[in-house]
Amino acid sequence: MRSLVRFSAEGEGFVPPSSNDFNLPPVFGNNIYTTKPILMVFFSVIVISVFFIAASRKAAIVPSKLQFAGESIYAFVRNDLARDVIGHEFMKFVPYLFTLFTFILTNNIFGIVPLLQFPAMSRVSFPYVLAVFTFVIFHYVGIRKQGLGKYVKDIMFMPGVPKAVYILLTPIELATFFLVRPLTLSLRLFANMFAGHLLLLVFIMGGDHLLKGVIGLKLVSPFAFAFGIGLTFFEFMVQCLQAYIFTLLTALYIAGALADEH
Amino acid sequence: MQFVNLAEAEKINPLIPHTAELVVGFIAFSLLFIVLRSKVVPMFEKAFTERTNAIQGGMERAEQAQLEAQRALVQYNEQLSKAREEAQTLREEARVQGSAIIEELRTKAQEEAARITATAHASIEAERQQAITSLRGEVGALAVELASKIVGEALDDQARQSRVVDRFLDDLEKSK
Numbered sequence: 001m002r003s004l005v006r007f008s009a010e011g012e013g014f015v016p017p018s019s020n021d022f023n024l025p026p027v028f029g030n031n032i033y034t035t036k037p038i039l040m041v042f043f044s045v046i047v048i049s050v051f052f053i054a055a056s057r058k059a060a061i062v063p064s065k066l067q068f069a070g071e072s073i074y075a076f077v078r079n080d081l082a083r084d085v086i087g088h089e090f091m092k093f094v095p096y097l098f099t100l101f102t103f104i105l106t107n108n109i110f111g112i113v114p115l116l117q118f119p120a121m122s123r124v125s126f127p128y129v130l131a132v133f134t135f136v137i138f139h140y141v142g143i144r145k146q147g148l149g150k151y152v153k154d155i156m157f158m159p160g161v162p163k164a165v166y167i168l169l170t171p172i173e174l175a176t177f178f179l180v181r182p183l184t185l186s187l188r189l190f191a192n193m194f195a196g197h198l199l200l201l202v203f204i205m206g207g208d209h210l211l212k213g214v215i216g217l218k219l220v221s222p223f224a225f226a227f228g229i230g231l232t233f234f235e236f237m238v239q240c241l242q243a244y245i246f247t248l249l250t251a252l253y254i255a256g257a258l259a260d261e262h
Numbered sequence: 263m264q265f266v267n268l269a270e271a272e273k274i275n276p277l278i279p280h281t282a283e284l285v286v287g288f289i290a291f292s293l294l295f296i297v298l299r300s301k302v303v304p305m306f307e308k309a310f311t312e313r314t315n316a317i318q319g320g321m322e323r324a325e326q327a328q329l330e331a332q333r334a335l336v337q338y339n340e341q342l343s344k345a346r347e348e349a350q351t352l353r354e355e356a357r358v359q360g361s362a363i364i365e366e367l368r369t370k371a372q373e374e375a376a377r378i379t380a381t382a383h384a385s386i387e388a389e390r391q392q393a394i395t396s397l398r399g400e401v402g403a404l405a406v407e408l409a410s411k412i413v414g415e416a417l418d419d420q421a422r423q424s425r426v427v428d429r430f431l432d433d434l435e436k437s438k
Contacts, residue, residue: 019274019275019276020274022276023274032280032282033282033285033286035282035283037283038282038283038286041286041287041290042286042290044290045290045293045294045297048294048298049294049297049298049301052298052301052302053297053301053302055302056301056302056305056306056309057305059305059306059308059309059312060309061309061312061313061316063309067309070302070306071306071309071310074302074303074306075306075310078306094303095295095298095299095303096295098298098302098303099291099294099295099298099299102294102298103290103291103294123280123283124276124277124278124279125279125280125283125284125287126283126287128279128284128287129284129287129288129291130287130291133291187277190276190277194276
């Protein structure tokens with residue numbers, strides 16, 4: 001449907017890409033479960049599962065190249081994210097953090113993989129779902145560790161603070177733990193992917209549009225494409241970084257909930 | 263239904279989630295979580311544990327071997343120094359024994375020599391005495407017999423007889 005919009009726009013001049021470009025139509029008929037992002041999310045699950053099962057199947061002491069590659073990613077999440085942040089109880093959370101990291105990373109990178117070229121995380125629903133998972137997990141961990149009363153009390157009344165400050169601090173803390181954290185977590189990921197994809201669209205579609213213009217504009221067009229390619233590399237960095245940040249923050253929230261004092 | 267919206271180019275708020283995507287996100291993520299937790303994480307953990315054990319075992323074995331080698335070296339050095347000491351003692355003993363043997367032999371030889379010399383002296387002396395005694399008797403008898411034959415007179419006087427013999431002997435010695 002997007003292409004339809006684009007064709008109709010051509011007569012009237014360049015229409016800059018907008019948020020509507022992220023609403024992709026179903027691939028098969030009118031089934032809303034077959035839009036491109038949805039199919040890509042399922043595809044990512046298959047890709048990740050196949051890759052890691054193949055990499056870990058042998059569990060050899062001396063790893064093959066494939067096992068080494070899989071292990072490197074796993075060890076990064078396990079040691080640098082889970083163990084260093086959470087501490088001695090980290091092993092329980094490794095599967096979740098590992099799933100989170102690989103899921104976000106793969107779907108992000110799909111944004112620059114030729115033919116796929118759409119980051120599913122630029123559809124806000126997916127970051128929402130992930131943030132809800134993290135939200136539920138870190139509160140559940142905190143409540144189970146410290147008991148509901150003490151957990152909520154510690155959030156509302158941070159120990160070691162003068163009583164008068166609670167007037168200010170309690171609403172802030174409550175908002176932080178129950179609203180700001182899940183919202184920022186999901187919106188940060190969403191906005192980065194959304195903006196990045198929009199930026200690529202601007203330069204590549206812009207370059208494409210310039211190519212159809214008069215001779216002067218044709219000469220400018222390669223610069224737009226070159227910039228689009230440069231931004232693709234930049235996007236790759238952002239995609240990895242966002243996957244890392246989401247996982248790191250989840251680990252930090254879990255570590256905070258496990259700690260005796262916030 | 264998105265179609266219609268798009269065609270009309272209405273702005274859709276990108277912050278509003280889609281139910282289908284929420285459902286898919288939940289299912290897909292849960293599915294991936296189950297797969298990774300049950301199939302991948304235990305295998306990687308197993309590999310890590312085995313590797314740690316292998317490395318630790320290897321290091322322990324190496325340490326053990328090194329300790330043993332060190333122990334063997336110490337033992338060897340001890341044995342070597344003990345052997346050296348023993349050799350030294352043996353040499354010393356041999357030297358002492360050797361000089362003792364030489365000393366003993368020398369003493370024995372000297373004793374033997376002295377004994378032989380003494381025996382020779384004694385026998386010579388004895389023979390000389392014997393010769394003197396026998397000579398004296400014989401010479402006396404001979405002289406007396408000779409004198410009486412020459413003089414023709416019996417020398418019955420004992421004193422005279424011995425005087426005559428002595429004189430004769432003195433003369434004999436002088437004429438020698």
